[in-house]
Amino acid sequence: MVSNDSLFKHSMRIRMACTHTEYSTDNPLNREPSVKELVSRYLSTLRSDLGTDNASFITPGAISYDRNHGPVPHISASTHTVTIDGLVPNPLRLTVNDLATKFPQHEICCALECAGNRRHTMRTMLKEVEGIDWGDAAVMNCKWKGPRLRDVLRHAGVQEAHPGLHVAFSSYQVPCQEDKWFGGSVELARALSEDADVILALEMNDNPLEPNHGYPVRVVLPGIAGARWVKWLDRITIQDQESTNFYQRRDYKVLPEEAVDKDAAEQFWDKTPAMCEVPINSVIAVPEDNETITLSESGKYEVKGYAVPQGSDGPITKVQVSGDGGKGWVDAQIGNRDLDNDKDRTKKWCWVLWSAEIDVEKGSGREIVSRAYDAGGNQQAAHSQWNLRGVGYNGYGRARNLTVG
Numbered sequence: 001m002v003s004n005d006s007l008f009k010h011s012m013r014i015r016m017a018c019t020h021t022e023y024s025t026d027n028p029l030n031r032e033p034s035v036k037e038l039v040s041r042y043l044s045t046l047r048s049d050l051g052t053d054n055a056s057f058i059t060p061g062a063i064s065y066d067r068n069h070g071p072v073p074h075i076s077a078s079t080h081t082v083t084i085d086g087l088v089p090n091p092l093r094l095t096v097n098d099l100a101t102k103f104p105q106h107e108i109c110c111a112l113e114c115a116g117n118r119r120h121t122m123r124t125m126l127k128e129v130e131g132i133d134w135g136d137a138a139v140m141n142c143k144w145k146g147p148r149l150r151d152v153l154r155h156a157g158v159q160e161a162h163p164g165l166h167v168a169f170s171s172y173q174v175p176c177q178e179d180k181w182f183g184g185s186v187e188l189a190r191a192l193s194e195d196a197d198v199i200l201a202l203e204m205n206d207n208p209l210e211p212n213h214g215y216p217v218r219v220v221l222p223g224i225a226g227a228r229w230v231k232w233l234d235r236i237t238i239q240d241q242e243s244t245n246f247y248q249r250r251d252y253k254v255l256p257e258e259a260v261d262k263d264a265a266e267q268f269w270d271k272t273p274a275m276c277e278v279p280i281n282s283v284i285a286v287p288e289d290n291e292t293i294t295l296s297e298s299g300k301y302e303v304k305g306y307a308v309p310q311g312s313d314g315p316i317t318k319v320q321v322s323g324d325g326g327k328g329w330v331d332a333q334i335g336n337r338d339l340d341n342d343k344d345r346t347k348k349w350c351w352v353l354w355s356a357e358i359d360v361e362k363g364s365g366r367e368i369v370s371r372a373y374d375a376g377g378n379q380q381a382a383h384s385q386w387n388l389r390g391v392g393y394n395g396y397g398r399a400r401n402l403t404v405g
Helices: 004-017 040-046 096-101 119-125 149-155 188-192
Strands: 020-022 072-074 081-086 092-095 105-113 139-147 166-171 182-187 199-201 218-220 235-239 281-286 300-308 316-322 352-359 363-374 397-404
Touching: 081 096, 092 096, 092 149, 096 139, 105 218, 139 149, 139 300, 149 188, 149 199, 149 235, 166 188, 182 188, 281 363, 281 397, 300 316, 300 363, 300 397, 316 352
Parallel strands: 081 235
Antiparallel strands: 020 072, 081 092, 105 139, 139 199, 166 182, 166 235, 199 218, 281 300, 300 352, 316 363, 363 397
């Protein structure tokens, strides 16, 4: 194991290499678009050309969500390095150029979702929670490119995933609100699995990563909550315990319902596993809450949204929509089907974008709900478990308090 003293010294060296930062520890960059804006490029083409607009299937960086616990560092790729150490036969220090040229480059299209996505729905429909009031748009579906983590680890002599070993990702670039650095981890078996598609991303949407998305290198962990996708990566450690970082040990956990406040939560932090895979989810983007909507001449209304599969159990296989509180359901049309041709295996990590024409009774206070199904047999339920931090909410997608004319 690497000592805390050596990690601290390493962190200081790395921080000195930063050119400048944006935002601050007290006021980090945290934002999301409206859910309608998030899928707007797709929605504009859905009716005329269902599922054949790849550009709209990918989330542009300009409208993606941002989640940070500290400043955004601007780092020089020419001097940045990533150290691979811990329980490895051959410790390495790789430059960004090494990552780009010494290993095969792998491209993966997948959704990145904040663990707190839909927290607002949990706090308003179930009970108050702690944390940023994320709506339904803390998610993005992007194309990522870089070397497979398994290839890098094999270069360091790691050939097998022994039970009990973890791979910890760390960034010592800037201090965070609750710790001096940011880190997360997953089981080593996942990192070494070719089917898991874990990469060290150098590009997003065919361009170098932007600073707010982790330039020059970040971890991409398809199917896993965004808290583990460490940005501005500078250290990868194989160890016999999960990351010791605050955000792995004392945040991003679905605490039991008895943990009603900070004091009550104390006994559960060490007993509750860190959130790893994201749950199945669907969200209604059109209409949004509190809108006034008009039915078509045929008495229908076109509902649109997105859905993401549960962890490794993708792809999404079906989305259903109801305009009468779940008594009757209509199957939605699912886009992105052009991916069936050449990316059938990897599309399991992606969101789908969908549309459905439904009946809704005229009047006020109406509600439309959606539910998703995936290839692993997971089905979205009406609500999910309340927890103090408001993470992992995946109850029905909802558009509430609608006025229908």
